Amino acid sequence: MLRFTATRLLRAALTLTMVVTFAFLVLIASGDPADIIMGADAPPEAVAAFRTAWGLDRPIWVQYFSYFGAILQGDLGRSMRDGRDAIVLVMERVPATLALTLPALAIKLGIGLPAGIVAALYRNSLVDRAVMALAVAGFTVPSFVLGLVLVLIFAVNLGWLPSGGDETWRHAVLPVITLGIGGAAVLARFTRSAMLEVLGQPYIRTASAKGVAWRSVVTGHALPNAAIPTVTIIGFMVGSLIAGAVVVESVFSWPGVGRLLVTAVANRDLAVVQCILLLVAATMITANLVVDLLYGVLDPRLRSARAA
């Protein structure tokens, strides 16, 4: 178990290193920020001063190592537009994003899991067909279309809810629903196929045949086994808590990390983009790591295999 954990940790660190290297490589490939920020008609001495101030006049490998070192110390650069630390700028947006993504995650789990399980248990029934039809619809309707249609109905026509902004909790209702429905559809579809896969296994038939009550077969045998693949996708959802709302935040003018990212990309504020990229990758890698370790808890076979 210890060795497994260590391998996973090492792999996670390696992946994070790759993300940092990737960020540095595209940064280099992006051209000279001095020209971009200062504009083409800036006086050459001002451009030179800018380059020295940001360390852009040093050799590439020196820049890479100082870049890496700075990141290890938690220094992710300053916003080239705002002048403040990028990390501060990003962190102050995180609570707003979580205010949308956490309730949305609750909706995804609260609707997606039971819907998928029920659909699998009553395969080909009306319930199953309805769940699957909704799940396909939820997957094919992009969040910005769903969001705008909800705005059209509930904000413009009925006037029940505000169409954008973040002043009260009522402003969060439509974005949370938009995020939740799409995710619930994906989760339902995934849970259903995981359940069907498990229900087709011989041990389920054995359990039924030896007279175990169907309810116990489901709770004792089917659900724990179906949980293993489902945990993977839930891990992905937890990993996207920070960045899973880019489009929806834009639709509803919600001042979260996603909107910050879109503005930063449009303004080419690279330090902020980089900071968000690293934060998102770190969250995702951590979530994947936790999922990997959870497998051991969920699946005794993996545990004993590792102990051996």
Next chain:
Amino acid sequence: MPEAPFPAADAVAPPRRTHAPVPVLVRLGIFWLSLMLAAAVLGEWLSPFPYTQMNLGNRLSPPIGFGGIWLHPLGTDELGRDVLSRLLSSLRTSLVIAFGATIVGAVLGTTLGFLAAHFRGLVEQAVLALVDFSASIPFLILALAVLAFLGNSLGLFVLLLGLHAWERYARIARGLAISASAQGYAGAVRQLGASPLRVYARHILPNIASTLIVSMTLAFPEVILLESGLSFLGLGVQPPDTSLGNMVGYGREYLTRAPWILLAPASIIVLTTLSVSLIGDWLRDRLDPTLR
């Protein structure tokens, strides 16, 4: 919970090999997709106006059925441009990008998968590390970061979207190529003196093509959604070019006064992704139950 002594009976039944009739929904999907392809190909001839032509005297004209005129069957936008003409042009752009990107992804992923399967060792580890890397960042964020750093052009945009799902093809191609190499036919042609390139391109590829095609059909709607999402954010296709997502993005400003600008491209996006998904699911069940 009702008593169901043998609930798994139908789940374990072997997949039907008989040629079951094509389901109605799939037929509808094929019909819709053909319609869209025809509209995209013939768009220039079908289009009543050039998609950039403005008619300032006739701005925000509603579609037919909502008080509109036959001159602009789907109405006009904020600059008096014909929505139908813009829709046809957008459709063409979106489909070309989606096709291009899907093919780029499939070629790149399959090639890397084959390289990993052929050389094993370090090459394989490198490819697998790259797979880990792309699994660690949601693709939308990665795409946004690249667009921020490198700026935007249509070619780069297609290549970038092509990176979506490459790891899926790589994983599939690697796995299938490794097991194919162990089979008789690959060894036989190798013994006959075929170069590795020939073995992979002429013998292994055709044998795993159906799985790859199914994966492409499943990835295609995702690429459409990504493209339209990025264009919606104003970071994808840039004006004066227009794509479906672009139209939704601009139409959003006129949501209350002229919802048709937005609803027309939005319904095309939804119906097209829905059609391809239905066809993809059906193909997967028919050709390759292992992908489930």
